[in-house]
Amino acid sequence: MLLAALFSSPIILAYPIFLVTFGRTSAAVIALSSIFGLIPIIMNTKSAFQQVNPVLLEVGASMNLSRRQMFRHILLPAVAPTIFSGFRLGLTYILKSVLGLEYVVQIGGVGMWLSDAAFRFEVGEVYAGLVGTILLSVMFLYVINRTEVLVRR
Amino acid sequence: MRQETKLTIWRTLMILAALFALEAAVRYRWIDPFFMASPLQALEVLWSQIWDGRALVLTLVTLYEIGFALLVSTVVGLFAGFLLWR
Amino acid sequence: MNGVQQTGASLAASVQTPAGVQTLTVVGAVIVWELIGRTGLLFPELFPSVVGILQSFWIYVTTPLLIPHLKASLYEVGGGLFLGALCGIPLGVIFGSQRSLMRVMEPIILYLAVVPKIIIFPIFILFLGIGTGSKLAVGAIAAFFPIVLLTIAGMREVKPVYLDVARTLRASRLQLATKVYLPAITGYVFTGVRIGLGASVTGALLAETKVAKAGLGFMIVEYYSQFRMADMYSLLLFIFILAAVANWAMKLVFSLLLPLPRSTQDAGVFF
Numbered sequence: 001m002l003l004a005a006l007f008s009s010p011i012i013l014a015y016p017i018f019l020v021t022f023g024r025t026s027a028a029v030i031a032l033s034s035i036f037g038l039i040p041i042i043m044n045t046k047s048a049f050q051q052v053n054p055v056l057l058e059v060g061a062s063m064n065l066s067r068r069q070m071f072r073h074i075l076l077p078a079v080a081p082t083i084f085s086g087f088r089l090g091l092t093y094i095l096k097s098v099l100g101l102e103y104v105v106q107i108g109g110v111g112m113w114l115s116d117a118a119f120r121f122e123v124g125e126v127y128a129g130l131v132g133t134i135l136l137s138v139m140f141l142y143v144i145n146r147t148e149v150l151v152r153r
Numbered sequence: 154m155r156q157e158t159k160l161t162i163w164r165t166l167m168i169l170a171a172l173f174a175l176e177a178a179v180r181y182r183w184i185d186p187f188f189m190a191s192p193l194q195a196l197e198v199l200w201s202q203i204w205d206g207r208a209l210v211l212t213l214v215t216l217y218e219i220g221f222a223l224l225v226s227t228v229v230g231l232f233a234g235f236l237l238w239r
Numbered sequence: 240m241n242g243v244q245q246t247g248a249s250l251a252a253s254v255q256t257p258a259g260v261q262t263l264t265v266v267g268a269v270i271v272w273e274l275i276g277r278t279g280l281l282f283p284e285l286f287p288s289v290v291g292i293l294q295s296f297w298i299y300v301t302t303p304l305l306i307p308h309l310k311a312s313l314y315e316v317g318g319g320l321f322l323g324a325l326c327g328i329p330l331g332v333i334f335g336s337q338r339s340l341m342r343v344m345e346p347i348i349l350y351l352a353v354v355p356k357i358i359i360f361p362i363f364i365l366f367l368g369i370g371t372g373s374k375l376a377v378g379a380i381a382a383f384f385p386i387v388l389l390t391i392a393g394m395r396e397v398k399p400v401y402l403d404v405a406r407t408l409r410a411s412r413l414q415l416a417t418k419v420y421l422p423a424i425t426g427y428v429f430t431g432v433r434i435g436l437g438a439s440v441t442g443a444l445l446a447e448t449k450v451a452k453a454g455l456g457f458m459i460v461e462y463y464s465q466f467r468m469a470d471m472y473s474l475l476l477f478i479f480i481l482a483a484v485a486n487w488a489m490k491l492v493f494s495l496l497l498p499l500p501r502s503t504q505d506a507g508v509f510f
Contacts (some may be wrong), residue, residue, distance in 0.1 A: 037226030045234025
């Protein structure tokens with residue numbers, strides 16, 4: 001609930017706090033972006049464990065599995081898909097916030113280039129940066145989707 | 154499979170049509186080129202940036218940031234999610 | 240003595256509930272914050288005292304200091320949401336009603352939805368200047384994606400069977416629209432608009448922090464550059480509360496109008 005509230009509030013506006021803490025370095029971008037990735041991963045991990053069918057656990061217990069076996073053979077396969085979808089969501093959020101933040105605070109990589117070009121009023125370069133950023137995000141999503149197909153199989 | 158290829162062709166055609174319209178709009182000055190670079194021009198700049206190595210460095214920095222953030226949030230997130238369930 | 244024990248027991252019981260745990264977490268965080276601020280243990284400039292934050296919050300609420308900025312931001316966010324809904328809902332309906340068109344377009348929309356919308360801001364600055372217009376455009380494009388995606392999701396709820404039934408009952412096109420499609424998509428559209436609000440807030444205010452002349456986001460960066468941390472924190476708190484209240488009010492109004500579909504996960508990260 002508290003996490004969900006955090007999830008739907010514009011936390012990214014708090015980026016000056018991270019700039020003060022970490023200075024104007026990549027670390028600030030990484031720290032704030034990790035929070036975005038963290039929220040879906042936490043929520044999905046939690047709900048994955050909550051959704052494990054108790055019957056499965058009872059079956060495991062009736063087969064006298066040790067704690068480790070139980071975790072390896074019953075819990076892990078049951079929670080993996082939900083955790084993976086949290087991971088996927090987290091990765092897309094991280095991608096968005098890293099690129100967006102780089103543009104806004106003008107540090108780091110591709111986003112910084114875009115901001116720099118806009119600052120120098122190089123129209124061609126702004127559009128080139130835009131195309132580059134879009135290509136990068138699209139490639140990332142494509143890779144995630146492919147991995148998901150592989151994992152689901 | 155064949156259906157999928159057909160859809161991909163349609164998608165590509167649509168994107169190409171949009172880019173073509175944009176290119177024409179800038180070429181024939183329906184949009185002021187002062188504000189708008191044509192797609193070809195943008196690609197040209199992107200191409201030159203890629204070959205002069207700058208784009209590569211910037212992309213690597215971005216990828217490093219994404220990877221690091223993903224690592225942090227996965228490790229902490231799995232741990233915290235597990236603890237919240239307990 | 241017994242009374243005290245009873246109060247203690249009921250207190251302990253109430254602490255066991257999720258709401259109790261959350262309250263405790265918040266209270267604990269505030270106390271830790273204040274302790275760090277008072278002792279100056281780490282980053283003394285980063286942890287101004289809670290009292291200072293609340294004082295400046297009080298100033299925001301009681302004086303007209305923020306009114307012009309609030310006006311600018313409301314105009315951008317509201318206008319953005321309106322424009323986003325104006326384009327998103329009809330497009331979603333069109334895509335959703337033409338199955339073949341949807342199959343072509345949906346992946347394109349999904350892929351574009353992942354691109355951070357804020358990066359189009361420099362182009363909006365070129366076209367619309369550094370006034371409120373360019374932020375409104377960012378807000379609109381940010382709100383557009385959740386709205387169009389959820390409208391499509393709603394249209395997908397209309398199973399071909401429903402259409403067949405409606406046809407055998409000789410429903411007119413108008414009846415088809417009002418009796419089959421409208422009830423199916425309204426809940427989804429409402430959810431889309433609510434999430435679009437969050438996206439619009441994030442997009443517009445983030446754009447304000449980049450280049451602006453007025454607005455709440457602009458003030459955040461002003462305070463940051465003047466290093467007035469307490470003022471900045473209370474402004475952030477003010478924005479968060481405002482956004483949460485707007486989100487909650489929308490939820491309440493919509494749920495009074497009709498029972499909403501199963502809750503879709505909120506994502507304030509649509510920017």
